[in-house]
Amino acid sequence: xxxxxxxxxxxxxxxxxxxxxxxxxxxxxxxxxxxxxxxxxxxxxxxxxxxxxxxxxxxxxxxxxxxxxxxxxxxxxxxxxxxxxxxxxxxxxxxxxxxxxxxxxxxxxxxxxxxxxxxxxxxxxxxxxxxxxxxxxxxxxxxxxxxxxxxxxxxxxxxxxxxxxxxxxxxxxxxxxxxxxxxxxxxxxxxxxxxxxxxxxxxxxxxxxxxxxxxxxxxxxxxxxxxxxxxxxxxxxxxxxxxxxxxxxxxxxxxxxxxxxxxxxxxxxxxxxxxxxxxxxxxxxxxxxxxxxxxxxxxxxxxxxxxxxxxxxxxxxxxxxxxxxxxxxxxxxxxxxxxxxxxxxxxxxxxxxxxxxxxxxxxxxxxxxxxxxxxxxxxxxxxxxxxxxxxxxxxxxxxxxxxxxxxxxxxxxxxxxxxxxxxxxxxxxxxxxxxxxxxxxxxxxxxxxxxxxxxxxxxxxxxxxxxxxxxxxxxxxxxxxxxxxxxxxxxxxxxxxxxxxxxxxxxxxxxxxxxxxxxxxxxxxxxxxxxxxxxxxxxxxxxxxxxxxxxxxxxxxxxxxxxxxxxxxxxxxxx
Amino acid sequence: xxxxxxxxxxxxxxxxxxxxxxxxxxxxxxxxxxxxxxxxxxxxxxxxxxxxxxxxxxxxxxxxxxxxxxxxxxxxxxxx
Numbered sequence: 001x002x003x004x005x006x007x008x009x010x011x012x013x014x015x016x017x018x019x020x021x022x023x024x025x026x027x028x029x030x031x032x033x034x035x036x037x038x039x040x041x042x043x044x045x046x047x048x049x050x051x052x053x054x055x056x057x058x059x060x061x062x063x064x065x066x067x068x069x070x071x072x073x074x075x076x077x078x079x080x081x082x083x084x085x086x087x088x089x090x091x092x093x094x095x096x097x098x099x100x101x102x103x104x105x106x107x108x109x110x111x112x113x114x115x116x117x118x119x120x121x122x123x124x125x126x127x128x129x130x131x132x133x134x135x136x137x138x139x140x141x142x143x144x145x146x147x148x149x150x151x152x153x154x155x156x157x158x159x160x161x162x163x164x165x166x167x168x169x170x171x172x173x174x175x176x177x178x179x180x181x182x183x184x185x186x187x188x189x190x191x192x193x194x195x196x197x198x199x200x201x202x203x204x205x206x207x208x209x210x211x212x213x214x215x216x217x218x219x220x221x222x223x224x225x226x227x228x229x230x231x232x233x234x235x236x237x238x239x240x241x242x243x244x245x246x247x248x249x250x251x252x253x254x255x256x257x258x259x260x261x262x263x264x265x266x267x268x269x270x271x272x273x274x275x276x277x278x279x280x281x282x283x284x285x286x287x288x289x290x291x292x293x294x295x296x297x298x299x300x301x302x303x304x305x306x307x308x309x310x311x312x313x314x315x316x317x318x319x320x321x322x323x324x325x326x327x328x329x330x331x332x333x334x335x336x337x338x339x340x341x342x343x344x345x346x347x348x349x350x351x352x353x354x355x356x357x358x359x360x361x362x363x364x365x366x367x368x369x370x371x372x373x374x375x376x377x378x379x380x381x382x383x384x385x386x387x388x389x390x391x392x393x394x395x396x397x398x399x400x401x402x403x404x405x406x407x408x409x410x411x412x413x414x415x416x417x418x419x420x421x422x423x424x425x426x427x428x429x430x431x432x433x434x435x436x437x438x439x440x441x442x443x444x445x446x447x448x449x450x451x452x453x454x455x456x457x458x459x460x461x462x463x464x465x466x467x468x469x470x471x472x473x474x475x476x477x478x479x480x481x482x483x484x485x486x487x488x489x490x491x492x493x494x495x496x497x498x499x500x501x502x503x504x505x506x507x508x509x510x511x512x513x514x515x516x517x518x519x520x521x522x523x524x525x526x527x528x529x530x531x532x533x534x535x536x537x538x539x540x541x542x543x544x545x546x547x548x549x550x551x552x553x554x555x556x557x558x559x560x561x562x563x564x565x566x567x568x569x570x571x572x573x574x575x
Numbered sequence: 576x577x578x579x580x581x582x583x584x585x586x587x588x589x590x591x592x593x594x595x596x597x598x599x600x601x602x603x604x605x606x607x608x609x610x611x612x613x614x615x616x617x618x619x620x621x622x623x624x625x626x627x628x629x630x631x632x633x634x635x636x637x638x639x640x641x642x643x644x645x646x647x648x649x650x651x652x653x654x655x
Contacts, residue, residue, distance in 0.1 A: 233623075233625070233650070233651040233652075234651055234652060234653035237590060237591075237650065237651065237652040237653065238652075238653065238654065240590075240591070241590060241652070242654070243654035243655055244654065245590060245652045245653075245654050246652075246653075246654040246655070248589050248590075248649075249589065249626065249649055249652065252587070252589075252628055252631055252647045252649075253628065253631060253633075254631045270598070274590070274654075275589065275590060275593065300654070318654050318655070319655075440655060441655065444655055446655065447653065450626065450633075451625065451626060451651075451652065451653050452625055452626055452651075453653060456633070458633065459633070460632070486655070487653075487655070490653045557631055558631065558632075
C-alpha cells in the first residue's frame with residue numbers, strides 16, 4: 001500500500017486522502033514538514049490565520065522496527081518566532097501514522113464559527129467531529145477521555161488550555177506508550193492547532209506493517225545500528241541519570257545560565273542534579289529508565305514519584321529542570337517536578353515558559369527562588385488565561401516587553417535554552433543562525449565543546465565554532481527527517497559503524513541506494529529551504545544575532561562576554 | 576618528601592564515579608602529579624573518563640594541577 005497525504009480543510013470542513021507528489025517521496029519528518037510549509041504556506045501570513053498550515057509527519061524510518069525511530073515532526077509557521085518551525089517528539093503517534101500509510105497530515109484553513117473539533121484518522125478514513133466535552137480540559141483528562149471513547153491503543157495528539165487560548169508557547173502533546181505525554185515543545189505549534197479549533201487528533205491502531213523493500217538487509221543494518229547505540233557509554237549514562245546528568249557538568253563549565261542569565265553557576269546545582277534525581281527516583285520506587293516510544297534502546301526518560309511514592313512526572317528533562325531550577329533559582333526538585341507536570345497538563349513549552357518566569361522574576365512579578373509562586377501562576381494565571389497568564393504564556397520576549405525588562409534571553413523571540421553562549425561559544429552560533437530561533441537541538445555543539453564527542457573544540461575560543469555549528473546543523477536536519485531520536489548522534493559522531501548502518505536501513509526500507517553524501521545533501525537542502533522561507537517572511541542576517549546584553553555583561557566564573565563578530569556569524573551561511 | 580613539596584587539590588567526582596567514593600574531597604599529592612595519576616589514585620580507569628576540568632576549564636590527562644586547584648572528573652556522559 002502506497003503512502004498517502006491526509007488533508008483536512010477546516011474552512012470547508014472537508015477531508016481528502018491524496019497521492020504523494022513525486023518530489024515528496026524521498027522525504028520524512030522535518031524534511032517533509034519544512035518542504036510542505038515552504039511549498040504551501042505564504043511566508044508573510046499570520047501564523048494564527050487561515051493561510052498557515054499545520055503539518056504532522058512521521059520520519060522516514062518511523063513505524064519500522066529500527067531502534068529509536070519513533071519521532072514525530074510537526075511543522076508550521078511559528079507564532080512565537082515568525083519563522084518556519086519544526087518540533088519533534090516521541091510517543092506512539094509517529095509509528096502509528098506510518099503504519100496506516102500516512103506520510104503527512106496537513107491541516108489547513110480556519111473554521112468560521114466558535115465550534116471546536118476533533119479528528120479521528122485510520123488507514124482509509126478521516127473523520128472530523130464536533131467537540132464540546134473536552135474543550136478547556138487539560139491534556140491528561142483529554143487522554144483519559146479519548147481512550148474511553150476509542151481504546152487504550154489509539155494514538156493521541158492533543159492541545160491543552162494554552163493551545164486553545166493561542167498562547168505563543170503552547171505545545172502539542174503526544175501520548176506515550178504509558179498514556180502519558182511527550183511534547184512537540186517549541187515555537188507555539190499548539191497555538192496553531194488551537195487557531196484551527198482542533199482539540200485532539202486520534203489515530204486508529206492497525207495490524208498493518210510498514211513495507212520494507214529488502215527485509216534481510218534492513219534487519220542486518222538494524223542489528224549493527226542498535227549495537228552501536230547500546231554499546232555507547234553516553235547511551236548508558238542517559239539511561240541511568242537522564243538528560244539531567246548535564247546540570248553538574250554545565251555548572252562546572254561555568255555555562256549554566258542562572259538568575260535570568262546573570263551567572264554561569266548555580267549554588268543549588270547539586271539539589272537539582274541528575275545524580276540527586278536518580279537517587280530520589282530510586283528511593284521513591286520510581287523508574288530511572290523509561291522509553292518514550294517502543295523500540296527506544298537508550299531510555300533517557302524516567303518516572304519521577306512524589307514523596308508519597310505516587311507518580312508525579314516523566315520525561316523530566318535537563319532543559320526543564322535547568323530553566324525552573326538555575327534560571328529561576330529554585331533548588332527544590334519536587335517543586336520543579338510539580339511545575340513540569342502542570343506545564344504538561346496545560347500544554348505549554350517548559351523551556352519558553354520557565355525562561356519567561358525568570359524574566360518575570362527580574363521584572364518583579366515574583367521573587368527568584370519562588371517555586372511555589374511558579375506553580376501558583378501556572379495554575380491560577382496561565383491555565384485560566386488571566387492577563388498575566390497570557391503575557392507569560394506568550395513567552396520570554398512577551399514578558400520582557402510587558403514589564404520593561406531588557407535582559408531578555410531570546411533569539412528571533414524564542415527563549416535561549418540551558419547553555420550560556422558567552423561560555424560555550426559554539427552554541428551561540430547555533431542560537432543565532434538556527435532557522436527556528438534559539439534552539440540547542442538544531443546544532444548541539446555542546447557535544448564537541450564540552451562533552452568531547454565528535455572531537456574537541458574549546459568552548460571559550462572563537463576557533464572552529466561556526467564550522468562546528470554548521471556541520472551539526474546540517475547533520476541534525478537530516479537526522480530529524482529519519483524519525484530518529486537526536487540522541488543517536490552521540491553514537492553516530494564517534495562510532496564508525498553507526499551512520500553507515502542508518503543509511504543502509506533507509507536504503508533497505510525504500511529500495512534505494514543513498515550514500516553518506518546524499519544524507520548530508522539532504523540536510524543542506526532542508527536548511528536552505530527553511531532559510532529561504534524565513535527570508536521571504538522578512539528575516540535578514542540582522543536577525544541572526546544574540547541580544548546585546550550578552551556582549552556587554554561578563555558572566556562568572558570565566559568573566560567572558562559574547563564576542564564573535566556579526567561578520568563571522570554571517571559566514572555560517574557560506575555553503 | 577618534604578611537606579612543602581605536597582600540594583592540596585580539591586577533587587570532584589560526578590555520576591557513577593561517586594559510587595562508593597565521594598562528591599568532593601580535598602586530597603594531597605606530590606607536586607607534578609598529572610591529572611591521569613590523580614584519576615588512577617581514585618581507582619578510576621582513565622578510559623572511562625569523558626571530561627576533566629581544572630578550575631572550570633577543560634584540561635588534558637597530562638596536565639599538572641597546582642596548589643589549590645579544583646579538579647572535576649566526569650565519566651563519558653551526554654544529554655541535551
